[in-house]
Amino acid sequence: MFSENLHFFEKLSIFLIETKIPHEKIKFLKNTISLKGGFIVTNPSTADVILTILKSPARISRYIGSETRKPIVSIEWVDKCVSKGARIEFVDYLIRGIEEDAMDWTTVEEEEEDQDLFDEDSNSSSSRSPIYTSENEHSDDGRDVDLDPRFLNTSYECLRPTPLKPKFNAKLVELLEVIERAREVNDQWRNALSYRRAIAVLKSYPRDIISHKEIKKIRGIGSKIGYQIESYLRTGTITEAEHILQDKRFHTLELFASIFGVGFKTALSWYRKGYRTIEDCKNHPNLTKAQQLGLQLFDDLREKTLPQNSPFSKRRMSREDVEEIYNIIKENVKKLDPGCVLQPVGGYRRGKELNGDLDLIISHPDEERVPSLLNDVITTLTEGGYIKNLLYRARSESRTGIIDHLEKCFVAFLQPSTQIKRQVDFIIATQSQFASALVGWTGSRQYERSLRRYAKREKKMVFASHGLFTNTKPRILIPTSTEREIFDILGVPWLEPEMRNC
DNA sequence: TGGCAATACTG
DNA sequence: CAGTAT
């Protein structure tokens, strides 16, 4: 008899911030929503409405990134709808501080893009938990398995070796990386970071994961990612990742963010303006200088964010490409001043086959020579017809006039054999900075993060690529002359660059 | 419940 | 200060 009310959430996609909501209540909400025709999505950008119990906008924003266009509503609204038996206005339940932006949602239809089912329906993976309480459904993934004793169960990636090409868990890693990138382009960097840490774990784990009981013991894998892995073990894939890969919006955002000078915020804002191609971006009214360069050189550089197998990235450098460029630079620099010391770092030093750029430290035993070094190098290579553009330059005299950092310059370098402009990052270091520059510029990104976090948390030190310091009022420089010495002082194990690929 | 790497340039 | 780069 109230059949007209049965589906009062018809086609409404809802993102639920589960934090602080009691478990039972979550179950109730999810049940109610799907019962009434609505569905849960696991990404705020695809939701019509965001439900939460939280009150502070700051707290909320960490769950939804910069997604401010969607109405954020207290869960009491659902209760009210249920008691009225109808979908009521949520004006009275909007969370303060976001109404401004949220109001323009009343016009959802008009403003919303094509079918961005980013992960609509990933409710299939996160909201159905009651269905399989699993225990004995599958013979091989429910076993209680101890962690492999060779694996160091720490949250610091820098304490354990991570090879470039792990022998195990490759497919799983690949899928989780998709989700990581999706979180990133959606401006949820904390979530992306969690995925990155979980991925690092799997890359260093010395065998295939076979049991979900096993994974829950690992630091860095919690309930959400644990659930994703569990579902992977059952089905051989992760639905959310599959959906993301089908999603045009995701690919467009990644494409935009791969432009030098364009980050995730800009990529999102351009997408919202309706841009869909690189040509659209070129017509943007006020491009920054970096973006102009990034667009102008797009076909050469690309590489910023895109994974190796992206259809847009065909231009990574083989090791031979890198060596060709390195040799040219070395020759020219030695001619300029035979005392110079050159050291390629970055992915190349870690053994990567395909590199997006070349990172190169240049040093000189004579401190006096160092300040003028970068200019001379750039000038020589520009006159030689190699350096075509300057992408970024950190001057030695900063605003404060203090030179506590490394002088550096990123350029577009014309590779003779291919006539492709490659990004080369020059880093200048004095001899006393050389060791930390080496550690700091070899990476990986995640390795650097963990090393610095470890230095701060466990050793009360600050590590930066220009030096190791005490974490005291005025920082005191701890002199270091070799990589090994830095590792020793920090108390982290020596890892070959090839084992820093987390 | 705070914190997640650290640092510099641009606009 | 927000955004981007490493």
Place this chain on the structure above:
DNA sequence: GCCA
């Protein structure tokens, strides 16, 4: 998203 996860941990201390």
